[in-house]
Amino acid sequence: MRLVHINLLQPGMKLGKRIYSEEGLVLLSEDVELTSRLIGRLKDLGVGYVYIKDAATEDIIVPEMLQEETRRKALVEIKQQFQSMSGLKTKNRIPHFGKALSGVMNAILEDIGSQKEAMIMLMDMNSSDFDLYNHSLNVCVYTLVLGVASGYTRQQLMEIGLGALLHDIGKTQIAPEILHKPSRLSDEEFKIIQQHTTYGHRILKDEPGIPLLSAHCALQHHERIDGSGYPFGLKDKEIHEYAKWIALADSYDAMTTNRVYKQALLPHQAVEVLYTGSGTLYEQRMLERFRDCVAIYPVGLSVTLSTGEVGVVAAIHPRVPQRPLIRVLKDADGQTLSSPYEINLSTALSVMITGVEGLEDTPSSAQSERLES
Structure with a gap:
């Protein structure tokens, strides 16, 4: 199997992996033979690369970070819980979801733990667009790999994993027309978007089954060590280590996921961009650990x-x-x-x-x- 840029696809090529929509639905199945029309449609959707079956590389297996069943169940649960938040005011009583998401976390940790040496592999190369549910899952998995590499205990992995899984839950309180705006945000709209960190903290801080440190991850994941982040402009040691890891995973996934208006970067490009923030946005030691955990050149x-x-x-x-x-x-x-x-x-x-x-x-x-x- 090989990974081919969208501009190099030719009619007659066969897909090596499914293409998913932003809702997680299968748009094109494995083994589908591409036509000019299908290639054009993939371009319209913003897909940058697809996996293609190739005689010279048919024995090359692209590793998956999660089993398909784990990923499917996790996305169903994440979508259900996030949608239950949509339209609710944070001051209202929120349905309990800590137990359900703890089960998701256990399944994810089992998959990661079953790998001899877990690494950060791209999870959404074959999806058509960025969405909140897949992004939340990706950031969770990437963050857990970093946590394992940092020697975190099971309890710490649950804390940081739930924090990563729920880091953007505050976006359920943002108007959809702003949250899903396909063009650049105005300054006023960006200020509204920034409120998702405080909304998320309010939702999580008193939620049974959600550790308080996980709530702080939602609050602090956009803080940066030079004080340029939000919502409080915290600096360096004022930011919890969990939130610093999630900030890296969050930015990396945002850059390596397709969007209708912006094709995804490849891992080595995204890591290069992250390194431009070394010592200002992110700690250098954390960037080095992140780099050592990322497969910067994807298989294929x-x-x-x-x-x-x-x-x-x-x-x-x-x-x-x-x-x-x-x-x-x-x-x-x-x-x-x-x-x-x-x-x-x-x-x-x-x-x-x-x-x-x-x-x-x-x-x-x-x-x-x-x-x-």
């Missing part, structure tokens, strides 16, 4: 090597995720090889990835625009 991605050869990422080395195993498909002259071979970049240290198929350039700090996730 076509890349160019410093040798001029072209290949596909075949596997990720868990200890050196920046140096994956590459299956070389074309030689330095651009000729397709009859017998592909593999280069392990974790040992072939003189060989570098110099390009990614479908990208004309890489992001700069100028691209780190105000992004409301």
Whole structure:
């Protein structure tokens, strides 16, 4: 299986993974043969990359962070609980949901714990658009991987996991026409959106089964260590460590998820943008831990090597995720090889990835625009 940029798709190619809508519904199933019309529709939906079945890479398996059943049940529960909040005023009595979401957390932790060395893999490369439910789940899973890597106890993982899962629950109190506005927010609209942090804290702080630290995650996940965040402009040690981890996962998922008006960045691009905030928005030590946990070149991605050869990422080395195993498909002259071979970049240290198929350039700090996730 390989990951192909939308502009490089050709009629006759077969999908390797399903394409999902923002509601989690299947738009196109695995093995569907693409037509010009379907490719055009995917472009209209803002899909940037899709997985394609390919004879030369048919044995390359794209790993999943969650089992499909765990993901499905989690999204159903998240959607149900978030929708139960919509339209309610935070001063009103809120239905209890701590027990239900604790069950979701246990299932997610079991899936992550079953992996020998859990890493942050893209979860929504094959979805058509950003939505609150998938975003909440993604941020939860990414944050838990960081928590595991940081040596957190089971209790701490439950606290930070619930905080991550519910970090944006305050958005259920924001008018849909503002929350889902497809164009840039006005200053006044952005101020309204910013209130989701305090709304979320009010919803969670007295909720049975939700730790108070989880409520603080909702309140602080947009604070930044230089004091430029909101709602209080807290600095450095004034911000709880949980909220700092969630801030990284939140920004990363926002950048790597498709939107109708903005195609997703690839992981290595998103990490580069995050690093522009090192020491100002995010702690450097946390960025380094985050980088070491992210598979910055997804399995299946076509890349160019410093040798001029072209290949596909075949596997990720868990200890050196920046140096994956590459299956070389074309030689330095651009000729397709009859017998592909593999280069392990974790040992072939003189060989570098110099390009990614479908990208004309890489992001700069100028691209780190105000992004409301």
